[in-house]
Amino acid sequence: MAKILTLTLNPALDLTVQLARLEPGAVNRSQAMYTHAAGKGVNVAQVLADLGHQLTVSGFLGADNPQAFEALFVQRGFVDAFIRVPGQTRSNIKLAESDGRVTDVNGPGPEVDEAAQHALLERLEQIAPGHDAVVVAGSLPRGVSPQWLQALLVRLKDLGLKVALDTSGDALRAGLAAGPWLIKPNTEELTEALLSPVLSVAEQAAAAQRLHAQGVEHVVISHGADGVNWFSSAPALQAVPPKVSVASTVGAGDSLLAGVLHGLLSGDSAEQTLRRATAIAAMAVSQIGFGISDAAQLAQLEQGVRVRPLTEQ
Ligand SMILES: Nc1ncnc2c1ncn2[C@@H]1O[C@H](COP(=O)(O)OP(=O)(O)OP(=O)(O)O)[C@@H](O)[C@H]1O
Ligand SMILES: [Mg+2]
Numbered sequence: 001m002a003k004i005l006t007l008t009l010n011p012a013l014d015l016t017v018q019l020a021r022l023e024p025g026a027v028n029r030s031q032a033m034y035t036h037a038a039g040k041g042v043n044v045a046q047v048l049a050d051l052g053h054q055l056t057v058s059g060f061l062g063a064d065n066p067q068a069f070e071a072l073f074v075q076r077g078f079v080d081a082f083i084r085v086p087g088q089t090r091s092n093i094k095l096a097e098s099d100g101r102v103t104d105v106n107g108p109g110p111e112v113d114e115a116a117q118h119a120l121l122e123r124l125e126q127i128a129p130g131h132d133a134v135v136v137a138g139s140l141p142r143g144v145s146p147q148w149l150q151a152l153l154v155r156l157k158d159l160g161l162k163v164a165l166d167t168s169g170d171a172l173r174a175g176l177a178a179g180p181w182l183i184k185p186n187t188e189e190l191t192e193a194l195l196s197p198v199l200s201v202a203e204q205a206a207a208a209q210r211l212h213a214q215g216v217e218h219v220v221i222s223h224g225a226d227g228v229n230w231f232s233s234a235p236a237l238q239a240v241p242p243k244v245s246v247a248s249t250v251g252a253g254d255s256l257l258a259g260v261l262h263g264l265l266s267g268d269s270a271e272q273t274l275r276r277a278t279a280i281a282a283m284a285v286s287q288i289g290f291g292i293s294d295a296a297q298l299a300q301l302e303q304g305v306r307v308r309p310l311t312e313q
Helices: 040-050 067-076 114-127 146-158 169-176 187-194 201-213 252-266 270-285 295-304
Strands: 003-008 012-019 032-038 054-062 079-085 090-097 102-106 133-137 162-166 218-222 228-231 237-240 306-309
Touching: 003 040, 032 040, 032 067, 040 054, 040 067, 040 133, 040 252, 054 067, 054 114, 067 079, 079 114, 114 146, 133 146, 133 252, 146 162, 146 169, 162 169, 162 252, 169 187, 187 201, 187 218, 201 218, 201 228, 218 252, 228 270, 237 270, 252 270, 270 295, 270 306
Parallel strands: 003 054, 003 133, 012 090, 054 079, 133 162
Antiparallel strands: 012 032, 090 102, 218 228, 228 237, 237 306
16 A cells, blocks of 8 residues: 555536536526536545555645535545635536537636745645655646646655656646656647657657656556557557446546556556556446446456557557
8 A cells, every 4th residue: 555645736626517408598407416526636546545545635725615625535534735725616517418418617716826836835845755656637727837837846756756747738748847757648638748749659659768768757648448558668568448338538547547556556567557557447437437436347347458568550
């Protein structure tokens, strides 16, 4: 069991609204509504907790509506190291129609000022030692620059933590320069961050080689149902998930990241690490939520994952 810190700088309350059919501009009646505490680092923490690890969660949380987060942290036994900032944590609204179409409306979230950023750094200086790894996941809130993220990652590395980064856009580009230990972009995110396509295996291998040179040890590139390619100092591996019926892809990337981190921190073989991580991600896709609800089902999914050495195509 490892002690893991996850950072969610821009968490969200997910509000799922179920309706038969969305009629824009009209009064719509919802069949059901659910709210839950979300954000990529919080999601990763939940999967890691399912895998038996001890979690501290941190980042920025709006002081006006922390209840759903606080309840989740108590329920899951997470140490709560979130900095409270004035205002409300944003809501991400998902309008889910019965034909499976989902319309997303994502809120802006609170502005995070320099004092709050400083407070988070101070908190991390205190709590980071003693953790084996830190996962920094999701987008940046208003007021936080990619350069600040880069400095944060460098500091976390200096504090002796293995840093796993999962973000996108300018934040990913700036974060890469800090040389995190592990990254898990999808192909689109990595293409955007590197400003060159990384779709073919040859392109991915070349990009991974450049990233290794700047200190990124594990380059895990996901590509939805096509699976995942993993480049490290060991021979590169590809995993293809079994076919599953898709209930919701929410948490797929977070589950994959949690699974890879779990295997690496547990000393599992690379093959087993990737097999289980891919099965956990497939399990996320096959349910409305995510997480390891059924160990037997996970074992069965693991059997269905194909892992093979990656040769350039
Ligand atoms: N339809 C699917 N069937 C099986 N597995 C899937 C499917 N979609 C995604 N996965 C698994 O989840 C992993 C992550 O998915 P994806 O590449 O879409 O990540 P992502 O874009 O980062 O997702 P997220 O939106 O959660 O951040 C994939 O590598 C794959 O193993
Ligand atoms: Mg993702």
